[in-house]
Amino acid sequence: MSVWGKLFSAVRGGVNEVAESAADTQALRILDQEIRDADTALRRARSDLAGIMATTKVLARRIEEAKAKEAKDMDSARAAMSAGREDLARGLADRISAARAEIGRDQAEHDRLQAQQGQMIRAVQDTETRIQTMRREVDGVKANESLLKAQSAIASSHAGVNSRLGSAMESLERVKKRQEMTAGRIQAGAEMQALESGSDLDRALLEAGIGGNRASSDDVFAELTRIDRTPALPGSAGQNLQIGHNRDR
Template sequence: MSVWGKLFTAVRGGVNEAAEAAADTQALRILDQEIRDAENSLRKARSDLAGIMASAKQLARRIAEAKEKEARDMESARAAMQAGREDLARGLAERISKLRGDIQRDEGEYERMQTSQQQMMRAVQDTEHRLQQMRREVENVKANESLIKAQSAIAHSQSGVNSKLGNAMDSLERIRKRQDDTRGRIEAGAELAALESGSDLDRQLLEAGIGGKSSSADDVLAQIMGGSSQPSIGASRDPLSIERKGE
């Protein structure tokens, strides 16, 4: 294949793809229009069927009337023969023969009309059934299309929410890190201030049990059970009282 032929084939392929894409986009609208066209054709078929049925009924009445007339002419012909009027009987016989020919022809036409009528009735019923089935399928497709659009919108919204939540979590993590850094700086500043004022050394002595007096409830209870009272904090003992107690 030449280069121009390949290019022409590529252009045709692009046109077909564009046409198929447009058809897919308008698929539901096209399907609705096709159903409306089918319904219009079905209404015309029903109208034609009604005309055939009316013609068949008229033909059936004409056949019945012709048979009744044939029966009357037969009686009249018998009466004419009994009366010796063979000429009248022959005239009636000729008319009966013609009626029978008309009846035979009309009966054949009536049978053909009945066959056509039954075929059309089956076709109309089958078309009605197919149209009802297609309407249900179209409703299902429309419902699925709406559901898919809703799910797509939800998925798109959820994607945006997840992205926003991810950004919010990143911001929260940065805030926590900044707070930890600030808290660390504050604690370090307090420790430096304690070292400079000497209060940190006093705290460490108290924690080691060196210096100071404990005034916990257990210590007070132990003093009560021992019958002694707690001396005042920072008060020194009298050496004379100590000496008298020793005597």
């Protein structure tokens, strides 16, 4: 692959990474919005379910009342037949027939709504579970994202601190070496000064005729004279020398 091809692939890879990062960032917002939409739909579903449940109860109560009235009309119709009042029995029979038709329609509607109510209850419960699961997953992803950002920040800060500490330690070592060098120079200068001061003092002493090993010719001659004039002890080598000298004379 040519250099331009590699460069193009690298740029394309970087663009893809940026696009994926942007998509991932938007994904959390999209999920939050979907959860809010699901909550809104769930509230509407609960409201509709509450209406269906109310209608079902009304129908159940109306059916129960209609059946009670039907039973009463049947008793009345039987009594009318026993009393020979077929006309009354006929009227009650017509009313009972209409009531039964009405009860049949209400019962069918009640059964339909009750089945729908069961389906909606299951759907609402399933939706609630899914929303709770999605919310927990989104919260977990957000928490992990925050944790990763914090860890990345800490890692970057730690690396920067290590780098700064490394530079500081290097500077500290340079300062120590410079201080040691300066202290060495000061000590060497003091020693040199002491040596130079000692030499000057010895030279001054010599010039004053104090101390030192050097002796002038006058000093040596004075020393010889003192030795020659010293009286010899009896029996000493000096007396023998004097006797011999006299004999020769």
